[in-house]
Amino acid sequence: MWAGYPERISLLWVLHYLRSAGGLLPVILNDGGAQDQRIVGGSQVISERMAADLGGRVLLKQPVLRIEDRPRERMRVVTATETLTADRVIVAMAPADTMRIEFVPALPKPRLELASGWARLPRLPLVKAAVLYESPFWRAEGLNGAMQSDRSPVQLVFDNSPEDASMGVLSCFLSVVECPHLADRRTREEGLKQELARYFGPKALDATGYVEKDWSTDPWSTGCIWPLTPGVLTAGGEHLRKPTGRIFWAGTESAKRWCGYMDGAISAGARAASEVQTSLGA
Ligand SMILES: Cc1cc2nc3c(=O)[nH]c(=O)nc-3n(C[C@H](O)[C@H](O)[C@H](O)COP(=O)(O)OP(=O)(O)OC[C@H]3O[C@@H](n4cnc5c(N)ncnc54)[C@H](O)[C@@H]3O)c2cc1C
Numbered sequence: 001m002w003a004g005y006p007e008r009i010s011l012l013w014v015l016h017y018l019r020s021a022g023g024l025l026p027v028i029l030n031d032g033g034a035q036d037q038r039i040v041g042g043s044q045v046i047s048e049r050m051a052a053d054l055g056g057r058v059l060l061k062q063p064v065l066r067i068e069d070r071p072r073e074r075m076r077v078v079t080a081t082e083t084l085t086a087d088r089v090i091v092a093m094a095p096a097d098t099m100r101i102e103f104v105p106a107l108p109k110p111r112l113e114l115a116s117g118w119a120r121l122p123r124l125p126l127v128k129a130a131v132l133y134e135s136p137f138w139r140a141e142g143l144n145g146a147m148q149s150d151r152s153p154v155q156l157v158f159d160n161s162p163e164d165a166s167m168g169v170l171s172c173f174l175s176v177v178e179c180p181h182l183a184d185r186r187t188r189e190e191g192l193k194q195e196l197a198r199y200f201g202p203k204a205l206d207a208t209g210y211v212e213k214d215w216s217t218d219p220w221s222t223g224c225i226w227p228l229t230p231g232v233l234t235a236g237g238e239h240l241r242k243p244t245g246r247i248f249w250a251g252t253e254s255a256k257r258w259c260g261y262m263d264g265a266i267s268a269g270a271r272a273a274s275e276v277q278t279s280l281g282a
Pocket residue numbers: 034035062063064065092093094097100101128215220221223224225250251252253260261262263265
């Protein structure tokens with residue numbers, strides 16, 4: 001759940017995370033909990049439809065290199081090929097990801113320490129994999145396709161088949177630190193099927209496809225799920241949401257509800273937008 005070893009995870013972070021979800025059960029249960037609903041077409045559909053509404057205002061492949069907030073000047077957001085000006089800027093990403101942006105003037109020390117504290121965590125590099133089958137065969141055997149284990153290279157499995165059950169999909173999370181023998185993609189695909197066969201029977205070996213994302217290799221995301229080491233929140237937690245000059249902070253890590261989830265990303269964005277409105281009104 002927190003993608004890290006218990007002794008290295010901040011208890012304050014865990015408590016905040018659980019409280020923001022309404023308790024432990026909503027986080028671990030599927031029914032009525034975090035994994036209750038799926039989005040037809042995949043979560044990306046939300047971003048794609050919002051981008052379609054916004055049209056040419058959405059710039060892709062333009063990572064922000066620098067944000068300038070100089071007194072008595074409009075703010076400047078600089079990419080490799082563009083310089084945009086603005087009255088306010090909302091940064092909507094995990095604190096650790098903001099470390100790749102140069103801020104002029106430099107961010108105040110507590111905000112910087114919050115971001116750098118997040119970035120230097122001992123994370124478990126996680127891979128999310130989907131093993132595809134002709135059908136969700138496990139259902140006929142009375143199995144729900146879910147598994148959680150601390151004794152397996154695969155820590156978490158969900159039935160992620162489409163609603164019409166036109167194919168079977170088992171979504172798996174695994175940490176390559178826990179299973180160095182599955183460190184490369186090919187051995188991982190084979191090893192994963194064998195591991196699934198332990199839980200769901202030999203039909204798990206007859207996969208029709210395999211897709212995976214190794215989050216540790218994503219250049220724009222500092223890992224997969226974010227644990228937080230002790231001390232970082234205590235020292236700089238109040239700066240998670242506190243605006244810095246004309247910069248406003250969103251991103252799911254700053255959410256008060258469903259922190260760490262898509263729901264939290266949306267409410268954090270709405271909160272930051274309303275802060276900007278207030279600030280412009282003032
Ligand atoms: C494998 C996995 C499974 C998950 N499963 C679920 C789930 O089932 N349900 C759920 O609710 N949540 C789930 N989550 C969590 C969910 O994806 C996040 O909570 C959500 O995406 C956070 O949204 P965000 O807008 O705060 O940040 P992000 O989605 O991380 O968006 C930040 C964006 O900023 C971009 N970026 C980074 N640096 C720069 C830069 N310098 N310039 C411009 N852009 C930049 C990144 O490319 C990224 O697109 C999952 C996450 C992972 C990794």
